[in-house]
Amino acid sequence: MIYSSELIKGTLKTIVLKLLSDNNRMYGYEITQKVKELTGDKIQITEGALYPTLHALESDGLLTVETEFIGKRVRKYYSLSISGKQKSQEKISELADFMNTMKYLLDIKTA
Amino acid sequence: MIYSSELIKGTLKTIVLKLLSDNNRMYGYEITQKVKELTGDKIQITEGALYPTLHALESDGLLTVETEFIGKRVRKYYSLSISGKQKSQEKISELADFMNTMKYLLDIKTA
DNA sequence: ATCAATGCATAACATTCTTATGTATATTTG
DNA sequence: CAAATATACATAAGAATGTTATGCATTGAT
Numbered sequence: 001m002i003y004s005s006e007l008i009k010g011t012l013k014t015i016v017l018k019l020l021s022d023n024n025r026m027y028g029y030e031i032t033q034k035v036k037e038l039t040g041d042k043i044q045i046t047e048g049a050l051y052p053t054l055h056a057l058e059s060d061g062l063l064t065v066e067t068e069f070i071g072k073r074v075r076k077y078y079s080l081s082i083s084g085k086q087k088s089q090e091k092i093s094e095l096a097d098f099m100n101t102m103k104y105l106l107d108i109k110t111a
Numbered sequence: 112m113i114y115s116s117e118l119i120k121g122t123l124k125t126i127v128l129k130l131l132s133d134n135n136r137m138y139g140y141e142i143t144q145k146v147k148e149l150t151g152d153k154i155q156i157t158e159g160a161l162y163p164t165l166h167a168l169e170s171d172g173l174l175t176v177e178t179e180f181i182g183k184r185v186r187k188y189y190s191l192s193i194s195g196k197q198k199s200q201e202k203i204s205e206l207a208d209f210m211n212t213m214k215y216l217l218d219i220k221t222a
Numbered sequence: 223a224t225c226a227a228t229g230c231a232t233a234a235c236a237t238t239c240t241t242a243t244g245t246a247t248a249t250t251t252g
Numbered sequence: 253c254a255a256a257t258a259t260a261c262a263t264a265a266g267a268a269t270g271t272t273a274t275g276c277a278t279t280g281a282t
Contacts, residue, residue, distance in 0.1 A: 002207065003205060003208075003209050003212075004250090005122070005203075005237095005270070005271065006120065006121030006123045006237070006238075006270080007122070007206065007209050008269095008270075009117065009120040009121045009237085009238075009239090009269060009270060010115070010117035010118045010119070010120045010121070010226070010239095010268090011118070011213060011270090011272095012269080012270080013245095013269095014217075015216065017279095018216065018217055018221070019221050022220050022221040023221065024194075027229080027230095028229075028230070029227095029228060029230080030229095033127060034221065035216075037215055038215075038219070038221060039212050039215075041218075042208075042209075042212055046270080046271065046272085047229085047230080047268055048231090048232085048233095048272070048273085049269075049271075051230070051231060051232085052231090052232085052269090052270095053269090053270095055226080055231095060256080067152075070228095070279095071278070071279075072230075072277080072278060072279090073229060073230085073277075073278050073279070074230065074253075074277095074278095075228095075229070075230085076229090076230075090204065090207060092156070092217055094115065094118075095116060095118065095213070095217060096214060096217050097114075097153075098114050098118050098153075099210045099213050099214045099217070100116075100214075101153055101154065102122060102206070102210050103148050103210045103214075103232050104149075104150075105129065105146075105149055105150060106125075106127065106129055106203055106206060106207050106210070107207070108149070108264060109133050110129070110130050110133040110134060110145060110149060110150070115240080116239070116240065116268095118241095118267075119238095119239075120237090120238060120239060120240075120269075120270090121237090121266085121270095123238080123239085137258070138260080139261070139263095140258095140259060140260050140261080140262070141260095144259095157239080157241085158242065158260085158261080158262080159239080159240060159241070159242085159262090159263080159264095160240075160260070161239075162262060162263085163238090163239095163262090163263080164238090164239095166262095181247095181248090181259095181260090182246090182247070182248070183246085184246075184247050184248070184259070184260060184261085185246095185247095185249060185260070185261065186259095186260070186261085187260085187261075210226055
């Protein structure tokens, strides 16, 4: 089972920031695989969404990038900048809080 | 504190279906107020998002509507149709599951 | 050799909100 | 009682954020 795609909306940036806050550096493809692995294939990040997101986070100054070559193939490692670490914590707590609120909303009897 | 607006994306339909699955019928404005109340003002549904959503759910056959007049003011009560009840359960479990997955993803050390 | 996986990227399009605006009635408050 | 606030609907322009499709190139597996 894969979640309806609209659910991912709004959470992608935070997912990326969270992974980078736990790992010193990661590259795009690695992020897609890690998310697949951690969620048992329930969440699949598309490359069409991920790469523009990484570029946006970088241009916001939250990520720094190092380009490396593995053989002839390019690989771009992203890391959190200082402000990225800050932002990361904020976004993670906000999302975690939101998840709790939504779970509450979905579980209670609202009558 | 109000959540960043992008977080609501993709959850609105399910929120509406959930409220209607617990309440026989509700009208738009009532839904906005109920969500505010239940979430301690953390989630505020805007009318610009809600009314088109209600119309979409209705045109998908998930909701039925009854128009009533309170004095001279119109009020549109929405209820789940048979297929709406079905869909409602599906969407609610999917979202609850997604929330758990996301919480897990945000809480663990992914290193 | 061929196919799948790795690894990046972008563009057209779709979806789903926000913000702004509009209309009207009912209630509260100074 | 006038004015402000709350109730109650609606839609349109624009922003944000994703999907799908496509492209290119290297590397590993059968």
